[in-house]
Amino acid sequence: MIGCRLRLDAGSSFAEEVAGLVRTLSAKAGLTARQAYWLRLAADEITTNIAQHGYGGRGGVIDVEGAVEPDRVWLRVEDDAPPFDPTGYDPGPRLAADPPLRQEGGYGLLLALGRLDGFAYDHVGGRNRNTLVMRRPGAAPAGG
Secondary structure, eight states, X not given: OEEEEEEEETTSOOHHHHHHXXXXXXXXXXOOXXXXXXXXXXXXXXXXXXXXXXXXXXXOEEEEEEEEOSSEEEEEEEEOSSOOOGGGOOOHHHHHSOGGXXXXXXXXXXXXXXXXXXXXXXXXXXXXXXXEEEEOTTOOOTTO
């Protein structure tokens, strides 16, 4: 297993660090350009939402860890912000409004998480834990 780790300050600019970690893991896992793009987008959405909404722009710690396994690459993003389960986010009310009346924003999580092969949220030891999974090319689907 090949692994990488980052500790980010949510009050500073960290997008390049997250992108670099995803690039490294994606290359080692042999992900396609499309898979690497969606994994990077999802990691960026999760970390940015934690910094902006979870910590309210006041700063805090975001831990990012990732690894390449024989069948998949995964990223785990943990933080100490108030509990928030992205899988429970419902963009339905925004989407139901007529397009000219829709609020800006709020679609990134829906878009990014929908392109992953797996996503899980847990609240463990007082921390939010988001796990993002992308299956390696040629790997059999889970359970198959």
